[in-house]
Amino acid sequence: MSMDLGQFHEVFFEESQEHLDALEQGLMALDPSQPDAELLNTIFRAAHSIKGSSGVFGFTALGDITHVMENRLDEWRKEISQPQASQVDHLLTVVDALRHLVSVYQNGEPVDEQWVQDTIDGLNAKFDAYEIKNSEQSQSSEPVVDEDDDEGFGFFEPLEAEAEADDDVGYGFFEEEPAPDEDEGFGFFEEPEPEAEFAAANTEAEDEGWGLFEEPGSSDTSPPQVDAVESKPTETKAPAKSAVSNPTTESAQAAQKSGGTIRVNVEKVDSLINLVGELVITQSMLAMVGQNLDDANQEKMNGVIETLHRNTREIQESVMSIRMLPISFVFNRFPRVARDTAGKLGKKVNLVIEGGDTEIDKGLVEQLADPLTHLMRNSIDHGIESPSDRLQAGKPETGTVRLSARQQGGNIIISVIDDGAGLNRDKILNKARERGMTVNADSPDEAIWPLIFEPGFSTADAVTDVSGRGVGMDVVKKNLSNLGGRIDIDSVPGYGTTLSLILPLTLAILDGMAVSLGSETYIIPLGNIVESIQPNAEQVKTLNGDELLNVRGHYWPVVRLHRVMSVRPRFERITDGIVILTESGKRRFGILVDELLGQQQVVIKSLEQHYKRIPGVGGATVMGDGQVAFILDLESLGADVAATATLEDAS
Amino acid sequence: MTDEHDVDSQQEFLTFLLGDEQYGIDIMSVKEIRGYDNVTRIANAPAFIKGVINMRGEIVPIVDLRIKFQQKQPTYDEFTIVIVVQVHDRLVGMVVDGVSDVVGFTPEEIRPSPDFGTAFDSRYLSGLGSKDKDMVILVNIEALVTSQELGLIDQNRSTYS
Numbered sequence: 001m002s003m004d005l006g007q008f009h010e011v012f013f014e015e016s017q018e019h020l021d022a023l024e025q026g027l028m029a030l031d032p033s034q035p036d037a038e039l040l041n042t043i044f045r046a047a048h049s050i051k052g053s054s055g056v057f058g059f060t061a062l063g064d065i066t067h068v069m070e071n072r073l074d075e076w077r078k079e080i081s082q083p084q085a086s087q088v089d090h091l092l093t094v095v096d097a098l099r100h101l102v103s104v105y106q107n108g109e110p111v112d113e114q115w116v117q118d119t120i121d122g123l124n125a126k127f128d129a130y131e132i133k134n135s136e137q138s139q140s141s142e143p144v145v146d147e148d149d150d151e152g153f154g155f156f157e158p159l160e161a162e163a164e165a166d167d168d169v170g171y172g173f174f175e176e177e178p179a180p181d182e183d184e185g186f187g188f189f190e191e192p193e194p195e196a197e198f199a200a201a202n203t204e205a206e207d208e209g210w211g212l213f214e215e216p217g218s219s220d221t222s223p224p225q226v227d228a229v230e231s232k233p234t235e236t237k238a239p240a241k242s243a244v245s246n247p248t249t250e251s252a253q254a255a256q257k258s259g260g261t262i263r264v265n266v267e268k269v270d271s272l273i274n275l276v277g278e279l280v281i282t283q284s285m286l287a288m289v290g291q292n293l294d295d296a297n298q299e300k301m302n303g304v305i306e307t308l309h310r311n312t313r314e315i316q317e318s319v320m321s322i323r324m325l326p327i328s329f330v331f332n333r334f335p336r337v338a339r340d341t342a343g344k345l346g347k348k349v350n351l352v353i354e355g356g357d358t359e360i361d362k363g364l365v366e367q368l369a370d371p372l373t374h375l376m377r378n379s380i381d382h383g384i385e386s387p388s389d390r391l392q393a394g395k396p397e398t399g400t401v402r403l404s405a406r407q408q409g410g411n412i413i414i415s416v417i418d419d420g421a422g423l424n425r426d427k428i429l430n431k432a433r434e435r436g437m438t439v440n441a442d443s444p445d446e447a448i449w450p451l452i453f454e455p456g457f458s459t460a461d462a463v464t465d466v467s468g469r470g471v472g473m474d475v476v477k478k479n480l481s482n483l484g485g486r487i488d489i490d491s492v493p494g495y496g497t498t499l500s501l502i503l504p505l506t507l508a509i510l511d512g513m514a515v516s517l518g519s520e521t522y523i524i525p526l527g528n529i530v531e532s533i534q535p536n537a538e539q540v541k542t543l544n545g546d547e548l549l550n551v552r553g554h555y556w557p558v559v560r561l562h563r564v565m566s567v568r569p570r571f572e573r574i575t576d577g578i579v580i581l582t583e584s585g586k587r588r589f590g591i592l593v594d595e596l597l598g599q600q601q602v603v604i605k606s607l608e609q610h611y612k613r614i615p616g617v618g619g620a621t622v623m624g625d626g627q628v629a630f631i632l633d634l635e636s637l638g639a640d641v642a643a644t645a646t647l648e649d650a651s
Numbered sequence: 652m653t654d655e656h657d658v659d660s661q662q663e664f665l666t667f668l669l670g671d672e673q674y675g676i677d678i679m680s681v682k683e684i685r686g687y688d689n690v691t692r693i694a695n696a697p698a699f700i701k702g703v704i705n706m707r708g709e710i711v712p713i714v715d716l717r718i719k720f721q722q723k724q725p726t727y728d729e730f731t732i733v734i735v736v737q738v739h740d741r742l743v744g745m746v747v748d749g750v751s752d753v754v755g756f757t758p759e760e761i762r763p764s765p766d767f768g769t770a771f772d773s774r775y776l777s778g779l780g781s782k783d784k785d786m787v788i789l790v791n792i793e794a795l796v797t798s799q800e801l802g803l804i805d806q807n808r809s810t811y812s
Contacts, residue, residue, distance in 0.1 A: 274708030281705075520692065565694035610742045611703065611712040612805040614693055622705040628691040 009106075012053055014263070016062075016102050021332065022046040024095050028335045032083040040077045047073055050098070059105050061116040062098065068120050069094060072127050081127075089343075090126045092336070094119065266362065269322050276312070276319045277603045277622065283312045284624040320509070323363070327405045327414070328356030330368050334403055337373055341380045348387050348397055349380055354404035360412050364503060367483055368414070371476040375416045375499050376401065378473070383420030383497050393494065395419070407505070414501040423449060423491040431457060449489035453477040481584070481635065484510065484527065510604050512621075512631060514597035515580065518567040523602055523621060523631040524591065530581040532596060537575055549579060549590050556581055557641045558590040564616050564637065570594045584634035589641045591632075604631065661755040664780065666787050667734060667747040670721055674747075674771070675754060675780060675787040680736045684750055687713075687731035697802065704733075704744060711735060712803060715746040719801070720771055738796040743803060754787060756780040761789065774798070 026043035030036070047070040054062035069091065075081045097119050104111055287309065290301045331353050342349040360368075384390075384399035391397055402417040425448055432439045432451050439451070451457060455474040480487055485503035504510065504527070512523035513532075533551065541548045541555065548555040558579060562569035571577035571594055579590040602621035605628075607614060618633030664675030683706075690702040690713055699719035703710050713733060717725045725731075725746070733744040764776035775798065777791040797804060 278708050567694070605705075605708065605710045607703070607710055608805070609740070610710060611693075611803060615695070617694075620691075620703065620710045622708070625689075626705055627689050628703050628705050628710055630691070 009057065011263070012057055012059075013102060013106050015053065016050055017099075019046040019050045020095055020099055020102070023050075023098075024092065024336060025332060027088050027091050027095070028339065030083060030088055032085045032088055035076060035083050037077070040073065044070065044073045044077050061111045061113070062101050062105065064116060065094065065098060065101070065119055065123070068123050072123065075127075087126055090123065094123055264322075266323075269319075273319050273323070276316050280312050280316055281622055281624065281626055283308050285626060288625070321359070323361055324359040325362050325365050326357045327360050327365065327368075327412070328353075329365050330372060331356045331403060331405070333369065334372070334376055337376050338380060338401060341377050342384075345381060346386065347380060347384050348399065349384055350398050350400045352400060352402045352404075354402065355406050358405040358407055358412060360405075360503070361505065364412075364483060367479065368501075368503075371479050371501070372403075372414070372416070374473070374476050375501075376403070379416050379418040379420065379497065379499070383418035383422075385421050389421075393421075412503045412505055414503065415498055417496065417498045419496040422493040422495055422497055423452070423489070424493070428452065445491070449491060452489070453487070484525065486527075510602050510621075510631065511599065512602045513580070513599050514623075514629070515561075515578070515591075515593040516595045516597050517561055517565065517593050518569050520565070520567055521597065521623060521627070521629045522561065522565075522593070523629055524580060524582065525618075525631065525634065526599060528582045528584050528634050530583050530588070532578055532580045534577075535575055535579055540574055547574060549574070549581075551581065554588075556588060556590045558592055559637055559641060560592045561632075562592070582634055582638075584638055587634075587638040587641060589638050591637070602629075602631065661757045662761075663753055663755045664787060664789060665734070665753055666751045667732075668749045668751060669716055669747055673751065673785070673787050675789045676734070676736065676792045678753060680738060680792050682735040682737045682742060685733050685735065685744075686729060687727050687733050687746060688729075700802075701746065706735060706742065706744075709742055711742045711744050713744040713746060714801060714803070717746060717748060736792055736796065738793050741796065741804070743796050754780065754782065754785060756782060756787075756789075764788070771795075772800075 023043055023046040026039055026046065030039055030043070047066050051063050051066035051070055054060070054066065072087075072091075076083050101111070101116075283305075287305045290298075290305050293301055334353070335351055338349050338351040379401050380399075384401065385393065385395075387397045390399060400419050402415070404417070405412060405414045407413075425445065428448055428451050429439055429441060432454075435454070435457070437451070437454070439448075453473050453476075457473065477487055480501060480503070483503060485501055488500040488502065489497065490500070491497040510523075511526040513526055513529055515522050515524060531551075533549075535549055539550045541550055543555075547558050549558055550556075556579075558574060561567075562572075569577070571592075574592055577592050577594050578596055579592050580596075581590045582588070602623075604619045605621055607617065607620050607630075614630070616633055616637045617630045618636075619631045620628050621631055623629050663678040665678050665681050666673050666675045668674075685706075688704075690704055692702040693700060693712075696702075699715050701713040701715050703712050705711075715725065717723060727746075731746060732748075732750050733746055734750065735742055735744045760782050761778040761780050764773055764778050771788065771790065775791055775795040776788060778789045780787040780789050795801065
């Protein structure tokens with residue numbers, strides 16, 4: 001049996017993650033002062049689902065914590081108690097604890113029972129503490145209530161409810177609603193039994209010896225109570241749904257959800273993409289063969305090949321789209337990041353998310369999370385001012401951070417926009433000088449802002465535990481360029497900063513320029529190419545033995561690709577070949593090749609899967625004739641180039 | 652060829668020729684046997700690493716065992732044979748002088764490998780199989796492919812990928 005369950009574990013872990021995400025998002029969206037009943041139900045269901053399935057698999061610790069969580073959520077759901085912001089915060093930390101626990105189970109590590117108990121105790125304490133406070137408050141606000149009457153109050157009322165079926169207070173007892181002065185009665189419902197509906201209420205009442213209940217006979221009292229349950233929803237706004245209707249909505253929604261998608265292993269998708277890539281190559285080889293027919297069938301052949309071409313292209317596009325995910329997969333974590341960061345810093349921030357349905361390659365989605373988290377924290381820490389500063393500056397107390405994604409041609413542009421103080425030009429310049437960099441005070445903003453990407457560069461006055469240590473922006477930039485993306489900064493003092501990440505739509509396809517070198521072909525990423533020139537003799541200058549190319553006043557170092565790749569080229573001299581001017585990170589250099597073969601989209605293949613990294617090469621691709629061509633890695637190619645392209649040159 | 656009853660206990664090897672010596676590799680590690688064409692040279696790689704090929708979308712390195720272990724300058728034509736082997740998830744193509752046969756050996760027919768007299772270092776050998784008049788040097792393909800000597804794998808690879 002246990003052997004059979006094993007294969008479902010992975011599904012369970014995945015689903016748990018989804019439920020935890022739902023739980024977190026629900027809690028984030030919850031407005032404690034006006035809890036939305038449907039939202040509470042969603043949150044409750046998420047906790048309930050985790051509890052249910054963890055029980056099946058014997059992940060008891062997970063079940064224990066979610067069980068308590070579920071009970072507490074049920075109190076909110078049934079309006080026994082009112083959610084408090086601090087409780088929501090605490091529940092979020094419990095969600096984190098659950099995530100941790102899921103990974104513990106996933107890795108097959110032992111569970112720290114004490115930690116589990118502490119988590120449960122902490123959760124209970126948080127809720128109990130408030131309830132005591134709550135009842136104390138309400139007690140003091142009640143004029144004169146006898147202690148004894150107080151206890152019995154809730155139970156007494158149902159008797160009278162016989163006459164008034166829709167009596168609120170009477171209802172309250174059975175639906176476990178917190179009548180404010182229902183001191184003892186309330187505590188009694190804290191028993192961790194979320195499903196404790198009528199039956200439990202009855203038996204508990206009997207256990208406690210509330211003889212009052214017995215006397216009238218349950219057959220007499222029940223009908224009006226049921227009525228009360230049914231009629232209650234019409235009386236209050238956003239009522240908790242009756243217990244009976246819940247399971248149906250739950251299962252209906254679950255069915256709806258599972259009907260739309262299937263889970264597929266990424267490896268299967270990738271191998272499909274690979275095979276389609278092969279199909280495209282075969283198709284183009286077939287096209288080449290087909291061109292050399294010399295009889296009447298030529299035209300027919302061309303037609304068929306044209307159809308094949310169209311079909312393979314469509315297959316390729318739709319297969320690629322399987323890998324695409326809406327970017328909301330990354331964005332969804334940011335309300336939490338913003339909330340936590342702002343909370344820590346005592347700032348008020350409103351996060352606006354736009355374009356969450358923009359689709360992006362799955363591989364990118366996973367690698368975007370960290371850089372974006374960093375930028376988001378930076379925006380809140382360095383960008384958004386403290387509430388008092390904002391008021392002084394005539395801005396609303398609450399800052400706005402806008403996280404938006406949109407597609408532009410073959411790129412995805414993700415922007416983090418804050419309406420904070422903007423970058424401080426003088427501070428950046430001073431910091432740069434402090435660090436011994438040569439900077440020009442007259443440089444335009446566009447030349448100044450990128451300095452914040454220098455390693456160890458931070459202009460924050462104080463190092464906080466959120467940011468300001470000066471590690472990070474350089475890493476963000478590096479990570480992005482590894483993904484084939486870049487980052488733009490736009491900042492206006494007093495009005496805020498916009499950081500835009502420009503990324504390729506997919507990691508798997510690259511727009512490239514094919515170049516020839518001797519008998520070999522290489523691909524240069526098109527995004528890095530500034531222009532291609534055939535230099536004349538006057539443009540070539542020599543500095544310390546290194547040849548530089550003067551292009552309209554800028555000096556470009558030249559990398560002779562044939563030397564890097566040890567090939568015998570057709571042209572040794574710069575003036576005979578073609579120099580492709582490229583820009584990668586802050587390095588700008590030219591690459592000497594024999595000839596441009598043309599621009600084409602190439603499918604990027606990993607070299608490291610079966611071999612190892614090759615210096616100067618970022619990946620490989622398969623050309624139309626089935627031959628492998630290497631894609632140049634400009635970062636590593638340019639590493640040897642003296643950093644001639646310093647700030648003065650760039651400006 | 653073989654008796655019914657010892658089929659279970661015997662291991663099958665694909666045998667190939669390097670010069671005059673007959674070698675065998677576990678048939679289960681052989682992915683395919685193909686001709687030698689469309690090899691893209693890798694800059695600054697050792698001479699025995701001929702380059703990479705595209706094998707149904709996978710970029711597979713090609714090692715010429717003739718150069719590596721025979722120290723000779725081989726020729727490449729339409730009869731040149733590449734055995735593509737799979738070790739764990741990695742594919743490697745090996746150029747050899749020729750593929751001869753598939754031979755099954757029972758454990759009794761496999762003796763410890765000799766310490767000398769073969770082109771291969773004994774580290775990469777798993778034994779010596781003999782049946783009738785055949786003598787096959789059995790190669791431990793995993794040890795060979797993952798060896799530092801071939802340098803097919805970044806030694807620090809596991810730390811980041």
